[in-house]
Amino acid sequence: MIDALVPDFLRALPAHTHTPCHRRSDLFTDKPGTGDDDPTAYAKALCEGCPIQRGCLDHAIRTGETRGIWGGLTPKERRARQRPDCGTERGWRSHLSRGESCLTCREAHDYRLREQRLARLSHEHTEHGGSLTGYRLELLLGLPTCVRCRQVRQAYYAGRPRAAKWYRRGMSAATAA
Ligand code: SF4
Ligand SMILES: [Zn+2]
Ligand SMILES: [Zn+2]
Incomplete structure (x- = not known):
């Protein structure tokens, strides 16, 4: 009891x-x-x-x-x-500046962030038919990457050969010296 x-x-x-x-x-x-x-x-x-x-x-x-x-x-x-503005973006920022933790505000913030990313992804697909940004958003959102975004990414990196790792390391050491 x-x-x-x-x-x-x-x-x-x-x-x-x-x-x-x-x-x-x-x-x-x-x-x-x-x-x-x-x-x-x-x-x-x-x-x-x-x-x-x-x-x-x-x-x-x-x-x-x-x-x-x-x-x-x-x-x-x-x-x-x-806070009276708990659940809003203002409430979330206000908690942050005070070093407070608030589950309501954090959940609401994460939800808004996800909605914004989904909207941006939809824009990348409809306006550009897939893009590098779209590819990164798909990864951030934990979604499977789509063929069109993957193709744009492959084409992007195919046109930009990356320097070998040992070379880049040498460059940064030389810059730091
Ligand atoms: S903080 Fe919560 S869980 Fe911990 S002792 Fe107090 S009432 Fe119990
Ligand atoms: Zn709050
Ligand atoms: Zn895509």
Whole structure:
């Protein structure tokens, strides 16, 4: 019955991941560490030594957990971290400049980036019938490269014989000297 209080997020962790709150479902109630003088300080101290503190905090902010200490922060402290522009590119940049990690913003950013690359790839195919850029985008997106982009790439490198490796190394050593 008590275990029902433990969030799914923690249940899903691999068996060997023992967080300080492991088997401590009381921590997710309003009275963590019952009997302790300062339950908040008690729970925060536990989180301090947790190997997944950052991810736990991300999870609590993303899912809007309203109770308990998560990732070392109280609900009020977590609300202060939650930006109104979370999920937007501005929110993502703002986290970056503060050195914060935010799963919502990172996922939204990755999604936008992928959409932009897919749109650019589609442009390369329709406007140019395949290109070197298209080839690089296909690799970046983890897609199989298409015949047309491969052909453009082959033609590009066929017309630009590359210097032998030993020669290039010699050149850079000479430049550095
Ligand atoms: S940060 Fe705190 S609440 Fe989160 S898993 Fe670790 S000990 Fe548990
Ligand atoms: Zn965010
Ligand atoms: Zn292509």
